[in-house]
Amino acid sequence: MTIRRALGSDVKKLYELEKKLFSKENFPLSQSSIRYHIKNNLLYLSESDGNIVGYILVLIKRKNAKLYSIGVDETHRGKKIAKKLLEFIFKELASLGFENLLLEVRVDNDGAISLYKKTGFEIKKILKEFYGDGCNAYLMELNMVGFKVNI
Template sequence: MIEKTYAYDVQALHQIEQEVFLNEPFALSQASFYYHVKKGMLYKAVLDGVIVGYILWLRRKNSYRLYSLAIKPEYRGQNIASQLLSESLKMLDKHTFTLEVRKSNSKAIALYEKFGFKIKKELNSYYDNEDGLWMKLER
């Protein structure tokens, strides 16, 4: 179900991005997806041959940053985000992981806390119209 991504996946990944992050200034372009597929820290969730979500990690010197996690709206509530997070964490070789999340996104915050992420800092006006939270996991 959780698999590495390839260039032929980019169109489907970009479609999910457009669906989930419609009108968001940080939404990834199709070219960005090609770049991240080459870097190898972009994983997809596949159900019945359909890409239903993805997770993108960015490598830092001593850590990884969770840049984006998206599930097609019609597939939410099926534990896919948990599986993406769980499986991708197993594939990464660092011990420190960080992310930013909207302060109002209680479902995402609960998911991250389930995996041991802790809120470390409030990010005032991080998003266009909202504060964010910076979370960290050390294992």
Template structure:
């Protein structure tokens, strides 16, 4: 598995993965948004034998870095790819001088919640009916002063 930062030339492949991962009701990012983020945010890709297997997108033009999206292609799940993406991104954020890495996750997304918890994120609060379908979210935080990553 190879991890690298996304370039604007990756936008078409990223868009294909995004549409595979998030159906229209889950608001997949447009090509234009992906192009913007490839230039202005932290976007890391995971490639396996030349195939785009997953990506992580973090908003960095703010005080605290915020996870915006993370996804791994169905056929590549369960191999530690999201863990590798999260840990590499977290290292980059620390090197960039961020004090805190934050995210929101659906309370019913057990897999993602477990990934974040195992990698040092703590629940800061529960956000009632945060999503359009009424599902609550956990706001989770990783503080670089006190955590292992």
């Protein structure tokens, strides 16, 4: 399994994965959004035998970093792929000088919440009726200062 930055040539395959991961109600990213994020934000993917099996997207706005999305193909779950993607991005962000990473997650997404807690995120706030269907969100935060590595 390798992790690398996504390229323009990955858009189609990433879009296929995105549609499998997120139903219409969850607003999967369009091909043009994926293309935009590859150019303007941090989009990394995990590959196994030439197939994209997972990805992570972090939005960068000035000094703030927000984990927008992470997903692993259903047939490859439970193999620590998401954990490795997160740890990879923590090091990347720390070496770029970011100190904190924020995210919002649906309070009913037990798997993702457990993953985030396991990788060091803490719940900071409940955001009431954050999602279109009325579901609340947790605002979670991770301090990345300890992840800095010398390259």
